[in-house]
Amino acid sequence: MHIKECIVSAPGKAILHGEHAVVHGKVALAVSLNLRTYLRLEANPTGKIGINLPNINTFLSFDATALQSPLPDRTADSRNAKELDVDLVARLRGFIGVTDSNSDTSTMAVLAFLYLYMSVFTESEELPGLTVTVWSELPTGAGLGSSAAFSVCLAAALLSARGAIAPPPGDLEHTARWSSEEMELINSWAFLGEKIIHGNPSGVDNAVSTWGGMLRYHAGKITPLSRVPMLRILLTNTKVPRSTKVLVAGVKEKIDKFPAVMSPVLESIDAISSMCQQTLNEMASEPMPEHYSVLEELMDINQHHxxxxxxxxxxxxxxxxxxxxxxLHSKLTGAGGGGCGLTLLRPDTDPSAIHSATRELKDCGYDCWETSIGAPGVQQHSLSSVKEEVLRFLNH
Known part of the structure; x- marks a missing residue:
């Protein structure tokens, strides 16, 4: 391996505007959350391959030599992520002893790890021993991009260990980021991890986690936006389970039943996304109180829609x-039907208002985090730059 150890992190994501309308060809704005997933990769001289996921109580170890038989095509290139190798996925399922019907969080995370590990190191004469430990500030299954952040961290760390991407320039006493070309490579490998976990993802989640900030998604085209301000939010998880598939189908049924009524609603949501983007562009130069008023009104209108x-x-x-x-002004983020919501916090928001709202929401049984949107994308860290709380888990 080209490195003996590295620590990387990547942010989660939320949909600011455009949920459901995006399925029908409208604009959606996705933003990074300053809640991150951290991964520590260490060389293992014993030849073992370990994966530790304390968030989901998963701790596994494999013998590298036992994985030689399911190796993919040796002509593959770790600098070029291609289409998902379904034969390799099937062989790895057999290796860890799971069926297609077994798709719990732990199984899919391990499967994604093994696939990326073996694909990135396919040109190596022998598979290297290594251990990855992953800990996340993001809840799983809440629609906040936890699997994408996991896949992005895996891709960045494994590509670094393989030498397919160089150490990022910058001061590693703190944090550093890779070049745009190298981040494209990280994103393409992370997308394969997302395909294993989700089957047919849009690519938005891993793109937000790779680049951070805000992305505009329209008709399959993903455009990173520059000059986006970081905004404070209160993120709330109602912990009410929901099926995205059922909710999407329900919206389509309503549109088919009342096209003359629902089409203007979708057009209005599209306009909200565009107006929000314009407002955030203006705020990047000089945020004004009236900008926050516009953002609050847009959130209220979109929630009604x-x-x-x-x-x-x-x-x-x-x-x-x-x-x-x-x-304070809030809206759902993601599929709805429960799940999570965002509350915008102005710079001058009274801390007592946040505290009392958080206390009442927790009394409802919800989880709350005061955080921000527009956080940086995938980064490499030094040990000294990582929070002590995170290191406790990464040293597991």
């Missing part, structure tokens, strides 16, 4: 009611 589309939920209505009672 999402209720009209049928993806609201009493838990989300409670979130909006509680925060509005403190002068």
């Amino acid at each position: 999402l209720d009209v589309l049928g993806v609201g939920h009493p838990s989300l209505a409670a979130l909006c009611r509680v925060t509005l009672g403190r002068g």
Whole structure:
């Protein structure tokens, strides 16, 4: 291996505007969350391959020599992520003893790790021993891009260990980022990890996690946006389970049933995304109070539209009611029907309003995090730059 150890991190994601409308050809804005997944890769001289995932209580070790037989085509190039090798996926499923019907979080994470590990090192004469430990500030299964952040961290660390990407320039006493070309490579490998975990992902989640900031997604085209301000938010997880597939189908049924009524709603959501993008561009130069007022009104309008589309939920209505009672504005993020919501916090928001809203939301059984959107994408860290809390888990 080209390196003996590295620590990388990548952010989660949220949809700011455009949920569901994006399925019908409208614009969506996806933003990075300053809640991150961290990965530590260490060389293992014993030849063992270890993966430690304390968030989901998964700790496994494999013998590298036992993995030689499922190796993919030796002509593959770690500098070029191609289409998913379904034969390798099937062989790895057999290796770890799982069926297609077994798709729990732990199984899919291990499968994605083994696939990327073996594909990146396919040109090596022998598979190197290494251990990866991953810990995340993101809850799993909440629609906040936890699997994408995991895949991006895996891709960055394994490509670094293989020597397919150079150490990022910058001061590694703190953090450093790779070149645009190398981040393209990280993103393409991470997308393969997402395909293993989700089957047919859009590519938005791993792109946000790779580049950070904000992305505009429209008709399959992903455009990173520059000059986006970092905004403070309160992120709330109602912990109400929902099926994205069922919710998407329900919206389509309503559009098919009432096209003359629902088409203007989708057009309005599209306009909200565009107006929000324009406002954030203006704020990058000099944020003004009126900018925050526009963002708040857009969130309120969009939340009403999402209720009209049928993806609201009493838990989300409670979130909006509680925060509005403190002068704060919220909307759902993601599929709806429960799940998570965002609350915008102005720079001058009274801390007591945030505290009282958080306390009442927790009394409802929700989880809350005060964080920000527009965080940097994938980064490499020195030991001294990583928070002590994170290191405790990475030293597991």
